[in-house]
Amino acid sequence: MANEVVDQGRRRFLTTTTAVVGGVGVVAAAVPFIKSWEPSARAKAAGAPVTQSLKKIEPGQQLIVAWRSLPVFIVNRTPSQLAALPKQDPRLVDPSSTGTSADQQPKYAQNGTRSIKPEWLVMVGICTHLGCVPNYVGDMKPEPFDPNWQGGYYCPCHHSRYDMAGRVYQGVPAPKNMVIPPYHYLDDMTVQIGVDPQGAA
Amino acid sequence: MIKRYFSTIALALGLLAGASAAMADEGPELPSAATNIRDTASLRRGAHLFFNYCVGCHSLKYMRYERIADDLGLTQDEVMNNLNFTGAKFGDPVISHMPADDAQKFFGKAPPDLSLEVSAKGADWVFAYLNGFYLDPKSPIGWNNTLLPNAAMPFPLWELQGEQTAVLKPGSSADDPQIEKLILTHPGRLTPEQYQQATRDLTNFLQYVSEPAALQRRHYGIWVVLFLLAFTFLAYLLKKEYWKDVH
Amino acid sequence: MANVLSNIGDWVTERAPGLMPVYRKHMTEYYAPKNFNLWYYFGSLALLVLVNQIVTGIFLTMNYDPSAAGAFDSVQYIMRDVEWGWLIRYMHTTGASLFFVVIYLHMFRGILYGSYKKPRELVWLLGMLIFLVLMAEAFMGYVLPWGNMSFWGAKVIVSLFGTIPVIGKDLVQWIMGDFLPADATLNRFFALHVIALPLVLLLLVVLHLAALHEVGSNNPDGVDIKHGPKGNRWDPTKPADGIPFHPYYTVKDLVGVGLFLAIAAFIIFFQPTFGGWFLEHDNSIAANNLVTPAQIKPVWYFTAFYAIVRMIPSAMGTAVWGVLGMFGSIALLFALPWIDVGKVKSVRYRGTGYKVALTLFVLAFFGLMLIGTDYTDEIFPKLFGADIDITAWDNAFGRVMTLIYFGFFVFLWLYTHLGWEKTKPVPERVTMHD
Numbered sequence: 001m002a003n004e005v006v007d008q009g010r011r012r013f014l015t016t017t018t019a020v021v022g023g024v025g026v027v028a029a030a031v032p033f034i035k036s037w038e039p040s041a042r043a044k045a046a047g048a049p050v051t052q053s054l055k056k057i058e059p060g061q062q063l064i065v066a067w068r069s070l071p072v073f074i075v076n077r078t079p080s081q082l083a084a085l086p087k088q089d090p091r092l093v094d095p096s097s098t099g100t101s102a103d104q105q106p107k108y109a110q111n112g113t114r115s116i117k118p119e120w121l122v123m124v125g126i127c128t129h130l131g132c133v134p135n136y137v138g139d140m141k142p143e144p145f146d147p148n149w150q151g152g153y154y155c156p157c158h159h160s161r162y163d164m165a166g167r168v169y170q171g172v173p174a175p176k177n178m179v180i181p182p183y184h185y186l187d188d189m190t191v192q193i194g195v196d197p198q199g200a201a
Numbered sequence: 202m203i204k205r206y207f208s209t210i211a212l213a214l215g216l217l218a219g220a221s222a223a224m225a226d227e228g229p230e231l232p233s234a235a236t237n238i239r240d241t242a243s244l245r246r247g248a249h250l251f252f253n254y255c256v257g258c259h260s261l262k263y264m265r266y267e268r269i270a271d272d273l274g275l276t277q278d279e280v281m282n283n284l285n286f287t288g289a290k291f292g293d294p295v296i297s298h299m300p301a302d303d304a305q306k307f308f309g310k311a312p313p314d315l316s317l318e319v320s321a322k323g324a325d326w327v328f329a330y331l332n333g334f335y336l337d338p339k340s341p342i343g344w345n346n347t348l349l350p351n352a353a354m355p356f357p358l359w360e361l362q363g364e365q366t367a368v369l370k371p372g373s374s375a376d377d378p379q380i381e382k383l384i385l386t387h388p389g390r391l392t393p394e395q396y397q398q399a400t401r402d403l404t405n406f407l408q409y410v411s412e413p414a415a416l417q418r419r420h421y422g423i424w425v426v427l428f429l430l431a432f433t434f435l436a437y438l439l440k441k442e443y444w445k446d447v448h
Numbered sequence: 449m450a451n452v453l454s455n456i457g458d459w460v461t462e463r464a465p466g467l468m469p470v471y472r473k474h475m476t477e478y479y480a481p482k483n484f485n486l487w488y489y490f491g492s493l494a495l496l497v498l499v500n501q502i503v504t505g506i507f508l509t510m511n512y513d514p515s516a517a518g519a520f521d522s523v524q525y526i527m528r529d530v531e532w533g534w535l536i537r538y539m540h541t542t543g544a545s546l547f548f549v550v551i552y553l554h555m556f557r558g559i560l561y562g563s564y565k566k567p568r569e570l571v572w573l574l575g576m577l578i579f580l581v582l583m584a585e586a587f588m589g590y591v592l593p594w595g596n597m598s599f600w601g602a603k604v605i606v607s608l609f610g611t612i613p614v615i616g617k618d619l620v621q622w623i624m625g626d627f628l629p630a631d632a633t634l635n636r637f638f639a640l641h642v643i644a645l646p647l648v649l650l651l652l653v654v655l656h657l658a659a660l661h662e663v664g665s666n667n668p669d670g671v672d673i674k675h676g677p678k679g680n681r682w683d684p685t686k687p688a689d690g691i692p693f694h695p696y697y698t699v700k701d702l703v704g705v706g707l708f709l710a711i712a713a714f715i716i717f718f719q720p721t722f723g724g725w726f727l728e729h730d731n732s733i734a735a736n737n738l739v740t741p742a743q744i745k746p747v748w749y750f751t752a753f754y755a756i757v758r759m760i761p762s763a764m765g766t767a768v769w770g771v772l773g774m775f776g777s778i779a780l781l782f783a784l785p786w787i788d789v790g791k792v793k794s795v796r797y798r799g800t801g802y803k804v805a806l807t808l809f810v811l812a813f814f815g816l817m818l819i820g821t822d823y824t825d826e827i828f829p830k831l832f833g834a835d836i837d838i839t840a841w842d843n844a845f846g847r848v849m850t851l852i853y854f855g856f857f858v859f860l861w862l863y864t865h866l867g868w869e870k871t872k873p874v875p876e877r878v879t880m881h882d
Contacts, residue, residue, distance in 0.1 A: 006446060014439040018702070021432055028428075032532035033507055040511070041265055041529035045292025263524040316524070320732035411732070414527060414534035421535075422717020429713055433706030440699045446681065447482050447691055448880070 049194030051186065054120065062136045064125065067193045071133055072181060074191070075121040080140060081164045082118055084150040088163045093170050097177055101167075104128075105180035106196060114165040114180055122183045122191060123166045125153075129174035132157040138164070153178070234328035236405040238415055244273050247406025250399060252284040254357040258304065258312040261295040264410050269295075272409070272416055308342070308353040319411040324404050331358065331400040335365040335383050347380055362396045363389030474661055479680070479690030480697055481667035483878040487561070488668075489704035490554035492697075496705055497547045498653065502646060504540040512592070514638035516631040519594035520734045538720040542712055544586055545726045548749035550708075551579060559784070559806070562793030563666040569785040571663070574656040576782045581649050583750070588641040590747055594634060595731030600744045602629040602637075608757065611768040628737055669878045670793025676877055689878045743822050751820025752813050753777060756853070759819070759846040773850070780857045787857050790864040792871040799869040805859050812852035819846040 039047070047068040057063050057076045065072045089095035094102075097110050108116055115121055127134050134153035143149040145159060153162040160174035167177045184197035238244065248269060251261075266289060270280040277291055285291075287298050301311045319327055330348040334356040337345035344356045345367075356362075364387035370379040391399060409416070461468055511530050513522035526533035555575070558564050564572035587605060591598045606623050610616040625632030664674055673687040680688050691697075721727040725748050730741040746754050756777050757770040780787070792798050795806065818824050819842060828841050863869050 007442070011442055014435075014442050018432075018435050018439045021435055022702075025428060025432060032535050033503070035531045036507055036510075036533060036536060038531045040525070040531065040533075041268065041292070042525060045265065045267070045290070048290060048292045263521075263528055265529075268528065317732040321729055323729070412527070412534075418534065418538075418717045418720070422713065425713045425717060426710055429706055429710035433703060433710060436699070436702040436706045440703050443695055443699050447696060 047194075049192050051190060051192045054189045054191060059119075060138050062138070065193065067181065070181075071125040072193055073121065073123045073125040073136065075123075075136070075138070075164070077113075077119050077121055077164055078138075081138065081151045082113065084140065085112060085163060085165055088150060088167070088169075091169055092163065092167045093175070094177060095167060097167070100175065101177040104177050106182055108197065109180040112165070114167070114177070116183070116185065116197070120191070121165065122180065122193065124179040124181050126178065127155040127157065127160055127174055128168065128176040128178060129155065129158055129160050129172075134160070134162065134178075231323075231325035231329050232332075234324040234401060234404045234408075236324045236328075236401065236408050238405060238409045240405065241274055243402045243405045244409050245275070246399070247402035247404070247409075248273060248284060250358075250403045251406055252286065255315070255403075256286065256295060256297050257357075258297055258299045260297040260314045261316045261410055262314050263316040264295050264413070265292055266290075266295065267292050268413060272413055308355075310353045312354070315407060315410070317411050319404070319408040324408050327407055328400055328404040331403060332362075332397070333383070334359070334362075335367045336386075337367070347383065358396075358400075359389065361389050361391045361399060362393075363387045474657075475694035475698070476692050477683070477686075478661060478693040479673075479683070479686045480665045480693050481671075481673045481687075481689055481878050482691045482696075483667050483669060483689070483880050484665075484697065484700070485668050487553070487557035489701065489708075490550045490557060492701040493550045493704060493708050494547070494554055495653070496708070497543050497550055498649070500539060500543045501547065504536050504543065505642065505646075507536050508540055509642055514592070514635055516594060516634050516735070519592060519634060523593045535716070538716045541727055542716045542720065542722075544589060545722070545747070545749065546708075546712055546715075547582065548586070551582065552749075555579070555781075556810075560795045561666055561668055562670050562788070562790075562795075564785045565788070565793050566785070567663045568660070568666060571656060571659045572785060573782065574652055574659055576778075578649065578652045578656060579781075580778070581645055581652060585641060585645045585649065586747070586749065588637040588645070591629070591634065591637050592641060593731060594735045595728075596733040596735055596739065596741055597728050597730040597744070599629055599735035599737065600740055601746055602633065604744055605746070606633075608771050608774075611766060611771050613766060613768060616768075629735075666793065667878055668794060669796060669875060671875060671878050673878065745820060745822055748817065748821060752816035753820075755816040755820035755846055756850055759843065759850045777853060780854070783857075787861045788864050790869050790871070792869075792874055794874075797872040797874045799863070799871055801863060802860075802869060805856055805863070808852050809856040812849045812856070815845065815849035816853065819849065 050065055050067045050072075052063070052065050052074060054074065054076070057074060059076045059078045060081070062073055062075045065074060094100050096112075097105055097114060102110075105114055113121070114123070125133050132155050134155040137143065137149065137154050138151050140151045141149065143154070145154060146161060151164045153166065155161070155174070158173045160172040161169040162174075162178055163169070165177075166180070168174045181193055182196045183191050183193045184195055186192050266280050266285055267277075269275070269284070270277055270291075275284075281291060287296060289296065297312070299312065304311045322330075326348065330346060333347035333349075334344055335347070336343065339345075340351065342353070342355045344354070346352045346354070347367075363385050365383040366386045367378070367380045368382050368384055370381040373379040385393060389396065457468075508526065511522060511526050511533065513519055523537070526537050528534070530536075558572060558575070587601075591602045606620055606629065609623060610620040612619060621627065623633075624630065625636060667673070671689075673689040677688040678685060680686055680690055682692055715722060715726070721729075728747070733741075745751060753774050757774045760770040760773040763769055790798065790802075795803060818827075824842050824845060825838055828838060828845075829836060832841065
């Protein structure tokens with residue numbers, strides 16, 4: 001082969017094409033590695049929906065259930081606790097959960113009691129300030145942190161307060177209402193946490 | 202030129218040795234199980250057999266019900282109603298409810314987990330094993346097996362296959378019986394051909410359980426190999442272009 | 449875009465002026481002989497496989513449980529529950545076996561073309577050290593899945609050290625940290641395999657390449673291009689027969705990489721166990737110290753050396769001779785530059801005696817592999833009759849192979865020290881086989 005004139009154009013074309021194809025290959029090869037960080041089947045199984053019977057929970061009583069390693073509060077709210085809820089509205093940050101707390105609950109829990117059935121509260125018990133687990137203070141009597149306490153939650157860490165629907169009071173560190181997880185009723189006295197009701201938003 | 206052939210031949214020899222050794226894998230003289238994990242209908246039949254006849258004693262502790270549903274194209278309800286008799290959750294692994302201590306007492310040995318049985322022994326072995334049970338009055342459980350003499354396992358599929366008896370070779374003594382062949386002395390619910398198919402399905406299912414990823418890897422593999430060959434060709438064109446100035 | 453890059457380049461050069469010259473020294477101004485052939489792909493491929501092992505290894509470590517109780521389960525977890533875990537695992541196991549294919553071919557190139565001779569003895573020694581460390585790394589890696597072959601392989605190989613007189617028994621216990629391979633053994637092998645040896649390996653590879661670049665690459669003709677005429681298309685002071693490594697060999701190696709990856713991908717996606725050679729059947733059974741596999745043998749890449757251990761009989765109440773034989777078979781490779789003092793480097797111009805000896809050596813290596821893998825147990829009865837005494841045949845065949853293996857070095861020493869070799873005239877300039 002005699003000394004040929006170097007075709008720079010063809011060289012550039014081939015180099016670029018090879019580089020691009022090679023680059024595509026490298027990106028494709030990276031995909032499995034990145035995806036391997038997704039929750040594994042074991043993690044997903046452990047995070048599976050949790051079924052809980054409501055039969056043994058007395059009125060005014062709270063049961064804590066673990067779902068995806070989170071504490072979920074299930075409360076059998078008394079009629080007086082329920083009656084006090086609308087009266088709290090002026091003291092709350094987002095009473096209708098349509099403002100800053102719009103993303104804290106599924107559509108079917110975006111109501112005055114933040115639940116499917118009024119008397120049963122199903123809520124993730126994590127304070128929206130810095131993540132502590134608030135205490136259930138269900139009795140409606142004056143408390144040191146609120147002389148006009150109508151029942152609800154008091155967080156020991158930085159003293160945030162919520163009402164019996166998990167709605168945050170004004171003037172506390174926490175910014176939002178506590179999260180309501182997806183859940184639905186398998187039957188009248190059984191809830192399944194982690195799955196929305198069929199056909200619901 | 203001769204030196205180039207010499208070295209290329211040495212290379213080819215090595216590759217050939219490797220490749221032929223790779224193919225000469227299965228043990229001698231076992232009937233071929235002829236499994237095909239892409240036959241989903243077969244996998245489903247095999248799963249059905251496993252959960253009806255085997256899971257009473259044998260676990261598949263690395264296999265989740267949900268995975269079986271996904272891979273075999275079954276719904277959660279189908280799996281939970283027709284396959285799950287152990288009360289496990291959908292995402293749980295398949296664990297037999299036979300307590301290991303009881304198994305030890307009844308059979309002298311805990312029934313092994315079968316998740317990797319086909320990986321360990323080969324599909325042909327498992328297939329032959331399922332077809333190798335015969336009545337043996339001398340055995341404490343009444344059954345014996347040509348592949349695993351004096352196995353502690355009773356025969357769970359006798360309703361389907363029926364009962365086989367061993368025909369001994371002429372000149373065999375009672376102490377050292379040499380089995381010539383097995384014959385079906387009492388038919389079961391399935392014909393011999395149907396039973397062969399059933400054990401083939403069951404072996405197929407166990408092969409799938411040994412490596413569920415096998416269902417997907419071949420599919421991806423075609424694309425990957427084709428892409429890499431195309432890339433190699435492109436790189437070759439690039440090399441040829443640059444090497445025009447080397448003489 | 450190019451402007452931005454060159455501005456960044458200037459910024460860096462102002463602050464680290466040595467960087468660009470280093471790049472040039474090792475890439476665009478490293479003049480390698482222009483006649484590299486097929487055998488010269490394996491160095492860059494070895495580097496590729498090393499990167500693969502490290503990257504896939506890191507991702508495996510994210511989900512692997514290094515305890516005796518959990519290791520086997522965690523491998524199944526990776527294979528089934530971790531998204532794409534099966535692919536990462538197969539890439540790692542296939543890479544391990546292909547590493548040895550590549551390394552053996554790479555070493556063979558060194559022998560073919562005399563690349564271990566002066567002035568490259570240091571390159572060869574560093575390479576042999578890499579080989580040793582790689583063997584240790586692969587052995588420990590194989591123990592980690594804690595399958596039955598992992599356990600028994602560990603037991604047998606560690607017990608080889610027990611044949612050393614006086615200290616043997618204590619040494620074995622010290623290596624294992626227990627009375628048999630156990631949790632302690634697994635944990636320390638994990639630490640060594642995942643971080644200690646890879647760091648050593650990386651250091652040795654850097655030194656190996658640095659040593660090579662100091663003296664320049666050999667070539668298939670064994671002709672030193674630095675002693676030849678000066679002046680090529682790129683630089684009037686550099687060897688006439690040299691071409692810049694980048695872009696010529698980077699672009700050529702890219703083709704090798706593509707083809708190698710295609711072969712690797714075929715194995716990974718279609719035959720990941722490679723018929724039981726890359727992933728052994730017995731390792732699908734969890735480690736059980738009460739049940740030995742039917743045939744304990746190491747993974748294929750160790751089998752030739754393992755066969756040497758088996759072929760050398762015990763004597764004087766000790767089995768240490770086999771172990772010494774195995775160490776010797778590798779030590780002799782270290783000593784090649786001093787055993788072979790022939791002046792002619794490349795097999796192309798060496799005496800016929802050398803070519804015959806080398807062919808026999810290669811055949812002996814494969815023969816030893818056949819013994820080590822117990823393959824002879826299968827083929828001898830087929831070839832010579834079902835009623836032969838397999839052990840006797842194995843021993844006869846294996847011992848002949850062992851003698852040929854060692855004999856190669858003895859022959860080479862005599863051949864080159866006593867002037868028996870008659871070489872052909874070596875050309876002045878490299879020859880190109882277009």
